[in-house]
Amino acid sequence: MTINYLRDGNEIYRQSFAIIRSEANLSLLAPDVVNVAVRLIHACGMTDIVDDLVASPTAVASARTALKAGAPILCDARMVAEGIIRRRLPAENTVICTLNHPDVPQLAQQLATTRSAAALELWRSHLAGAVVAIGNAPTALFRLLEMLDAGAAKPAVILGFPVGFVGAAESKAALAADSRGVPFLTLLGRRGGSAIAAAAVNALALEEE
């Protein structure tokens, strides 16, 4: 009646990261991106996301410095916020998701856009030096780029991982082509999602795996 499987959480993590490091081609990544990539792979079960991973040269350092300094973490979706492991955060950083704020439906109507994009209006006072983690909505990433074009304060890093078939690949390509001077980490193509976005924050929050 007892099934034979590994039940030790720490050992499961250790073996998982060992398998990832033995199977994934991490050789082309910048040294400080490797730890982050391992954790992104761990979140999705796919070693080949490395091929689509793009990090600007200062993305990892900028994110780590910001988090240590207490930067807030701005998330487009509640699932991203839930996936962030609070005990890894170096400065009890605030995790903010404005999607369910009562003003958002009306803002979406006024701005003729999705709720996910409209919710960024409520990020404005937190944006300067923040860690932005987008794990769901392409429209949120597009809207962030528009806000930066219009002069919004720059975050410390954009973790751009929207997922799906309409706008996801396009919004991430737009970020990678011109991140408006903001360091960024993204996964080109359709893949992404809240688990990957949260894993990026978790990896950047604490260097040890």
Place this chain on the structure above:
Amino acid sequence: MTINYLRDGNEIYRQSFAIIRSEANLSLLAPDVVNVAVRLIHACGMTDIVDDLVASPTAVASARTALKAGAPILCDARMVAEGIIRRRLPAENTVICTLNHPDVPQLAQQLATTRSAAALELWRSHLAGAVVAIGNAPTALFRLLEMLDAGAAKPAVILGFPVGFVGAAESKAALAADSRGVPFLTLLGRRGGSAIAAAAVNALALEEE
């Protein structure tokens, strides 16, 4: 300064599902599994998950009947619980995640297992006829199979989507090989995750896309 992209949420959904239906090979799926598969693909951005999708013959019908009758939804992770769209649920079904219950760390120690697996001890009184959605921990799925072997009440359906490199493929293979008489839906291999598990619940909660 304005980027050209689709901003109408309903139209984004419509186009997404149309792209999925044009690209994914849905022809080998049972008719009642197709809608569910479309939504799983939508959650992860990958049409080829169809190849790894396994549904027992009565899984979709059993899940829909249970949800309409008010069955609770038992989730292994907070991210799964957050991903369930409450307004789609047909009977204001309760969404339960016991992972953060204060008794769980001690239970994990007593049972010499992970917190994710130990948290299932607190499912026992809810299990009969429930919808189980596992989107993170292989040990939770293994533990559920052990509890069923030991005579625990049967849920209406097991949505088995743990992700990762240690135990994920193995636990889902064990479910597909012998689901202990419980209807099930699973994605073989390493892929899975909370977004896919939540998408399965959302698809089964309401037939319309």
